[in-house]
Amino acid sequence: MIPLLLHLAVSQPHLDDSWITFDIPSFLQNFWPATFDGLTFGAIYGLIALGYTLVYGVLNLINFAHSEVFIVGCYGVVFVLTTLGFGPNPPTISIAAVIGDMLLAILVGMLASAVTAFLLERFAYRPLRHRNAPRLAFLITAIGASFAIQYTIFLIRGPNPEPSVTMFVPEPVFEVFGTTIDSQQITIVVAALILMIAADTFIRRSRVGRGIRAVAQDPDTATLMGVNRERIIVITFVIGGLLAGAAALFYVMKIPSGVQYNGGFVLGIKAFAAAVLGGIGNVRGALLGGLLLGLIGNYGQLLLGASQWTDVIAFVVLVLVLLVRPTGILGTSIARSRA
Amino acid sequence: MEGRTTYMNSKRIVAALAGVAAIGLLVAGCANTPSTGAPTKSSTLVHLPALTSISTPPNAVLPAGDGKGTCPATTTIGYVGAETGANASLGINIYNGVQLAIDQHNKANPGCQVKFLKYDTEGDPAKATGPVTQVVNTKAIVGVIGLPFSGESKATGNIFEDKGLVHITPSATNPGLTKNGWTTFFRALGNDSVQGPAAAKFAVDQLKASKVYLVQDDSDYGIGLGATTTAGLGKALVGTDKVNTGQKDFSTVVSKIISSKADAVYYSGYYAEAAPFDQQLVAKGFKGAFIAPDGVKDDQFIKQAGDASSNAYFTCPCIPGELIPSFESAYKTAFKAEPGTYSIEGYDAATVLLSGIDKGNSDRAKLLAFVKSYDADGLSKHYKWDATGELATPDVYGYEVDNGKIVPIGVIGK
Structure with a gap:
């Protein structure tokens, strides 16, 4: 049935006013570039998704302001780089200097995001927790905090995106399946994977990580066993912020002119979707969900012949997966992951 | 035991981070120079010779008019369009042109001081109906420059039509806009x-x-x-x-x-x-x-x-306003910037409304009738609209x- 449908669709002339057309030749032709680009963007989704997943794990709260935690990190990155003399054009300084500057930028970005996440927890969520507010109150607060941060940035920086910052010109490094992989893709994917493995190891192996898992599993018992719940919650927010700040550098690297007061919104929604797809509350699920969402969106837009389909396809697949596995691909909960 | 190791681990992490930061600072401090050099065309691309002057109509109508204009003190022209938003620059170019025309007019005509009000749509069709409704219900506004973008123009044309408020778009180019049967919509440039x-x-x-x-x-x-x-x-x-x-x-x-x-x-x-x-x-x-x-x-x-x-x-479909010396220098003096895309169209469109107001067409119905029968040169081109609100011979640059x-x-x- 499906092959027949595909065949019918292909044999028809490509009309602009037809509703949906399948562009199989283009899909086959561009399959590998789309795969590698999808993985690159997926790695960024995954890093941001970790922030959603960790906070959900310990608080059962969807922190909708996490997209703003991320965009503050982007501003941190852009400010550092523009101060250091980076602009829309590739820098003329040595590679070592560029790497040094990027390390500085990522540190500042991580710091900016972590501080934002910390303040968010301190002033938006903690007072609610102390008053035993219902869950809905947290959700509305999260959305409110998201807008508050967005429009604070708007007031300070205005509506225009920040001038673009180019860190380096992507150079082809090697070829796979006739597709060149460039230095930018490698940098982003490798660095993001290292960070995610580090986060995963931290949660599985360290004392604090054990605390996080304990609180996720049963907050009351964890408290009785001597875990400082408040401290664990703060640390969780800060870890999410650090990862979002790191993602900020990679995002700016990939999309040099994407830093804008509301620039985190769509990315945040996608990262949240990635977390749900992989299984919200599950650290490895966030990574898997991110990569899958990046791939699915790219394949979808190739197959249907227009990049307008990216988000449609990504979310249709999300809904389909949730219909079959309501807890996401890897299932929920940091709590159940064993060290 | 485990506690001790993690403690040591975290100590090591802190040390590593500090080290990285130090290296970053060091490298950043010694080697960075801002990259310079303006973009130039690569050899594979066609380089076309630049246009250095354009001819302006000798009898172009200017905002100053004859200096004898009179109008009620409340007379107001509105601008509705992007002041902020992702594409704000396109709107700013336009309302600066309008502002310049009104300033020149008011300076030359002590008997007619036209006010100028701006309403922001962020260039977003979904947000445009609010400001437009506000404008059509503001009695003092007799004519409007806008809306700049096609989507928002399409979304709001009916509101202007209902209240009989004349509006001239200096930049919306979608061909369909003049096929809605609107009688209050005029386009000051060629369409797509x-x-x-x-x-x-x-x-x-x-x-x-x-x-x-x-x-x-x-x-x-x-x-x-x-x-x-x-x-x-x-x-x-x-x-x-x-x-x-x-x-x-x-x-x-x-x-x-x-x-x-x-x-x-x-x-x-x-x-x-x-x-x-x-x-x-x-x-x-x-x-x-x-x-x-x-x-x-x-x-x-x-x-x-x-x-x-x-x-x-x-x-x-815009005229390079920067090549009209009188306009360029006045704009530069007023806004400390070169005229942008559609600055001249905004200026010309405002001039059409101002010359109507000077001639005593100071309510909406009269001003609309005036624009309908308008037939004169502006600085950038000749303005005479057909029944749908399109110009006759627009150029594309x-x-x-x-x-x-x-x-x-x-x-x-x-």
Whole structure:
């Protein structure tokens, strides 16, 4: 049935006013570039998704302001780089200097995001927790905090995106399946994977990580066993912020002119979707969900012949997966992951 | 035991981070110089000679008029359009032109001091109805300049029509706008059924492109212009793609374009998306021309795309106002900037309304009738509208990016 449908669709002339057309030749032709680009963007989704997943794990709260935690990190990155003399054009300084500057930028970005996440927890969520507010109150607060941060940035920086910052010109490094992989893709994917493995190891192996898992599993018992719940919650927010700040550098690297007061919104929604797809509350699920969402969106837009389909396809697949596995691909909960 | 190890681990992590930061600072401190050098056209691209002057009609109507205008003290002209938003620059260019016309008028006519009110739509069709409703219900406003973009114009034309308020758009180019039976809508420039074919001819004849890839956004403007350009390109079109407003990642479109071996890309949309798109194209090794319409023709495009923008050419039914010396110097004095895309159209459109007001047409009905029968030269061109609100013989100009500046190269598509 499906092959027949595909065949019918292909044999028809490509009309602009037809509703949906399948562009199989283009899909086959561009399959590998789309795969590698999808993985690159997926790695960024995954890093941001970790922030959603960790906070959900310990608080059962969807922190909708996490997209703003991320965009503050982007501003941190852009400010550092523009101060250091980076602009829309590739820098003329040595590679070592560029790497040094990027390390500085990522540190500042991580710091900016972590501080934002910390303040968010301190002033938006903690007072609610102390008053035993219902869950809905947290959700509305999260959305409110998201807008508050967005429009604070708007007031300070205005509506225009920040001038673009180019860190380096992507150079082809090697070829796979006739597709060149460039230095930018490698940098982003490798660095993001290292960070995610580090986060995963931290949660599985360290004392604090054990605390996080304990609180996720049963907050009351964890408290009785001597875990400082408040401290664990703060640390969780800060870890999410650090990862979002790191993602900020990679995002700016990939999309040099994407830093804008509301620039985190769509990315945040996608990262949240990635977390749900992989299984919200599950650290490895966030990574898997991110990569899958990046791939699915790219394949979808190739197959249907227009990049307008990216988000449609990504979310249709999300809904389909949730219909079959309501807890996401890897299932929920940091709590159940064993060290 | 485990506690001790983690403690040591975290100590080590802190030390490592500090080390990294120190290296970063060191390297940053010693070696960085801002990269300079304006973008120049690569040798594979056609470099067209710049246009250095245009002729202005000798009897052009100017905002100052004869200095004897009289009008009620409440008389107000409104601007509705983007003041903020992703494409705010396009709106700012326009209302600065309007502001200049009103300032010159008020200075020369002590008996008629016209007020100017601005309403922000962020260029977003969904947000435009609010400000427009506010405008039509503000009795003092007798005429409006706007709305600048096609989508928002389409969304709000009926509201103006209901209240009989004349509005002249200095920049909305979607051909469908004059097919709604509106009697209050006037367009101060050519539309996209002129611009599209002109752009296609420009790409093929002047830029020698044989394989053009067309990418359009999801706005009324992008879709309409995409259709007329597609028709004009005919066999030279090798592929199409559609993107979203607000999209920032174009990697898949870029790989499709590169595998199609296109030697030119036409982007039908606005600069907010065009800038990252062009930049990503060039970063992936695209060597051809990037051709884009009026919605991209703004210095913000160059600012955001950097060196990548040196492959860009623009088509625009707008007159290069910077080549009209009197206008250029007055604009520069007032706003400390060169006139931008559609500044002159905003100025001319405001002049039409002002000359009506000076002649005693100080209510909405009279001013509307005045604009309908208007037949005179403005600084940029002749203004005489047909029954639907279109001008008779609009020109489309070509522009190119040269040394980091947008330079006019003359009338195209003829």
